Amino acid sequence: MPAHILVGTQWGDEGKGKATDLLADDVQYVVRYQGGNNAGHTIIVGDRTLKLHLVPSGVMYPHVTPVIGDGVVIDPGVLLEELDDLVDQGLDVSKLKISGNAHLIMPYHRELDRVTERFLGRQKLGTTKRGIGPTYADKAARVGLRVQDLYDMKIFRQKLDTVLKEKNAVLSRVYNRLPMKAADIETEYAVYAERLRPYIADTMALLHDALDRGETVLLEGAQGTLLDLDHGTYPFVTSSNPVAGGALTGSGLGPRHVERVIGITKAYVTRVGSGPFPTELRDETGERMTEVGQEYGTTTGRRRRVGWFDAVLARYAARVNGLTEHFLTKLDVLSAFSTLRVCHAYRYDDEEYEHFPPHQSIFHHAEPVYSELPGWGDDITQVTEYHLLPKEAQAYVDHLEELSGVPIRYVSVGPARSQTLERH
Ligand code: IMP
Numbered sequence: 398m399p400a401h402i403l404v405g406t407q408w409g410d411e412g413k414g415k416a417t418d419l420l421a422d423d424v425q426y427v428v429r430y431q432g433g434n435n436a437g438h439t440i441i442v443g444d445r446t447l448k449l450h451l452v453p454s455g456v457m458y459p460h461v462t463p464v465i466g467d468g469v470v471i472d473p474g475v476l477l478e479e480l481d482d483l484v485d486q487g488l489d490v491s492k493l494k495i496s497g498n499a500h501l502i503m504p505y506h507r508e509l510d511r512v513t514e515r516f517l518g519r520q521k522l523g524t525t526k527r528g529i530g531p532t533y534a535d536k537a538a539r540v541g542l543r544v545q546d547l548y549d550m551k552i553f554r555q556k557l558d559t560v561l562k563e564k565n566a567v568l569s570r571v572y573n574r575l576p577m578k579a580a581d582i583e584t585e586y587a588v589y590a591e592r593l594r595p596y597i598a599d600t601m602a603l604l605h606d607a608l609d610r611g612e613t614v615l616l617e618g619a620q621g622t623l624l625d626l627d628h629g630t631y632p633f634v635t636s637s638n639p640v641a642g643g644a645l646t647g648s649g650l651g652p653r654h655v656e657r658v659i660g661i662t663k664a665y666v667t668r669v670g671s672g673p674f675p676t677e678l679r680d681e682t683g684e685r686m687t688e689v690g691q692e693y694g695t696t697t698g699r700r701r702r703v704g705w706f707d708a709v710l711a712r713y714a715a716r717v718n719g720l721t722e723h724f725l726t727k728l729d730v731l732s733a734f735s736t737l738r739v740c741h742a743y744r745y746d747d748e749e750y751e752h753f754p755p756h757q758s759i760f761h762h763a764e765p766v767y768s769e770l771p772g773w774g775d776d777i778t779q780v781t782e783y784h785l786l787p788k789e790a791q792a793y794v795d796h797l798e799e800l801s802g803v804p805i806r807y808v809s810v811g812p813a814r815s816q817t818l819e820r821h
Contacts, residue, residue, distance in 0.1 A: 399656035400604075400614040402644045403724075405621030406714035408630075408668040409639075410694070410701060411661040412726035414438030415809060417454040417617050419817055420659075425612040426462050426604060427455025429619065430647030431637035433470040433502060433532070434479075435525040436619035437695025441812045447486070448695050451476050453617055456483060456490055464600050465495045466616075468637065468647020470532040471544060472502035473589035494598040497545035501586070503557075505564040505577055506531040512572040522633055523670025525697055533626075533636035535560065544597065547590035554583055601649030608654055616644040622660075622714040623668075630760065633672025641718040660720040660803065662711060664728045664793075667692050667701040673761045676704035676740045690730040705738040705767065708800035713753035715803045722806040725794060728777065729810040735772045737793060740765035741800050770796060778811040783818040786810075794820070 401420065405411040417427060418440050434450040440457060441447075447457065451471065455461035465471065480490050506528030513531075514521045524530060535541040540560045546553045557579050565576035604614055620639040623629045628640055637643065641658045645651060665686060668674050678686060683703050686692070692701035714720065731737055743750040743763035754760050773787035780786050786794075786808075798805045808818045 400608065400616060400650055400654040401657040401659065402616045402618070402641045402655055402718075403659050403661060404618040404639060404641050404644070404718050406660040406662045406711060406718070406720070406723070407621045407666050408623045409436075409619070409621040410667055410669065410692075411621060411663045412809065413617065413619075413661045414440040414449070414454050415726065415812065415814070415817075416659065416661050416724045416807070417615065418457070418814055419807070420615060421455060421458050421461055423613060424455075424461060424615040426464055426607055426614040427453045428464040428466050428600075428604065428614060428616045428648050429453045429469050430466045430616050430644045431468040431639055432619035432635060433527060433529050434472055434475045435527045435529045435635060435696060439695050439812075441814070445486075447483075450479060450696060452479050452483065452490070452493065455615070455617075456488060456493065459489065462492045462494060464604065464648075465493070465499060466600055466648040467496045467498035468643060469496070469499045470502050470529060470536075470637075471495070471499050472507075472528065473547075473586065473593060477589060477592055491595070493596045494600050494603060495544060495593065495596045496600040497543065497548075497597055499544045500532055500536045500541045501544060501546070502528040502532045503542060504582060505561070505568065506535070508568060508574060508577075509564070512568070512574060516572065521671060527696075530636040544593070547586060547593065548597070550583065550587060550590075553586065554579065557582060604648060604650060608650070614650070614654075616648055616650070618644060622717060623710065625717075628717050630672050631757070633670065657721045658719050659806075660714055660718060660723045661726060662714075662723045662801075663726050664706060664731055664797075665690070666704045666707050666710070669694050669697070669699050669701050674702055674704055675743060675760070675763045675765045676707045677702055678704050682734065685733055686730065689733045690727055705740055705765070706797060707740045707765065708797065709740060709743055709751065709753060711797070711801035712751070715801055720803045722804050723798070723801065724807040724809070725797065725805050726809040728790060728794070728808055729816075731793070732773060732775060732777055735774065737770045737772050738767040739770065739796060739800065740767055742766040768796070778816060780810055780818065783808060783820045786818070
């Protein structure tokens with residue numbers, strides 16, 4: 398009756414889609430548990446590339462039931478567009494299940510995300526402007542609208558009228574925007590309600606029944622550990638809990654169901670948006686890394702910031718998620734460098750920190766302490782067995798494993814499913 402959690406250990410974009418793809422053969426359910434259409438998963442199967450934002454990557458596999466869990470925020474118009482696109486590409490989306498407890502992203506959430514970012518000026522977070530933060534804020538303030546509200550339009554309108562009064566006051570008086578009309582929103586969302594009706598389910602019960610039958614559930618995180626609202630680099634975070642604990646609250650499963658927690662870890666580090674990043678490379682090496690790794694966002698197309706591997710963060714992610722193993726991605730990108738650096742500690746004010754510092758100011762000003770390792774130079778994208786990798790590449794992986802304290806079980810050397818080497 399196992400549940401497996403798949404979680405990004407850095408600032409997102411670690412290659413979780415690829416890991417799900419590899420593990421999907423042996424699972425019956427793939428569940429998204431947090432976030433919304435701020436995420437972007439690229440999945441390559443054979444000659445087909447799919448870019449997903451909200452639909453769980455399990456949709457690719459006829460034997461898998463994809464589930465959007467309670468902890469997700471849903472922009473129904475965007476979800477329907479994504480489903481239409483998938484159908485146009487020949488995929489069957491009819492098995493998708495959506496929790497009635499998931500919160501709805503409303504037009505005023507998107508607008509508030511845009512105007513508050515503008516308002517923050519240089520202090521902006523660099524959000525994806527999809528309305529994620531404002532939707533989770535309303536959820537916490539208990540004025541959010543949920544998917545289930547779509548199926549009682551009287552309640553929907555009552556809740557909408559109440560919340561819109563305050564939103565319109567803020568939009569017009571603080572941000573000088575036009576107020577929104579409840580009737581327009583109701584008409585738009587009533588259409589979504591009808592189209593989404595076949596997918597709505599009691600997803601929590603569904604997953605428990607599946608586990609009772611001995612089936613396997615894969616809980617697929619979006620974003621990453623350091624973007625976690627509680628455990629990430631606050632305030633430069635997303636507004637949900639990507640960490641393994643969030644997989645439980647976001648799906649309705651309990652800790653005893655979890656057998657594996659797989660950390661998806663890039664062989665270097667990237668980050669989109671604002672916020673501290675100790676090993677960031679702002680030089681030619683960084684430019685090369687961005688280009689070779691094609692580090693541009695799936696959702697916004699933004700250029701990702703890049704840097705050397707940071708073992709302090711890897712150790713932190715191992716602890717906060719209770720990782721059982723790592724899935725190391727994009728090792729092939731490092732073939733482009735003759736010398737590799739790995740950060741094993743931070744220095745601040747004459748002190749060395751092997752663990753994530755307890756105060757944000759230390760992290761903001763942390764100087765990475767590096768060890769250097771020789772690169773391997775050779776193209777490794779065609780290597781089919783781990784032991785056939787150049788010895789320098791194996792030494793690099795060994796070093797990361799030793800520093801992070803968690804076994805590295807898979808190593809990915811290219812985007813295709815076949816370009817994954819199992820290590821132990
Ligand atoms: P939000 O999630 O749109 O509110 O954005 C908050 C922060 O999380 C910003 O720095 C975004 O760039 C970042 N972020 C959100 N989703 C992703 C993702 O899927 N990958 C990487 N960064 C993300």
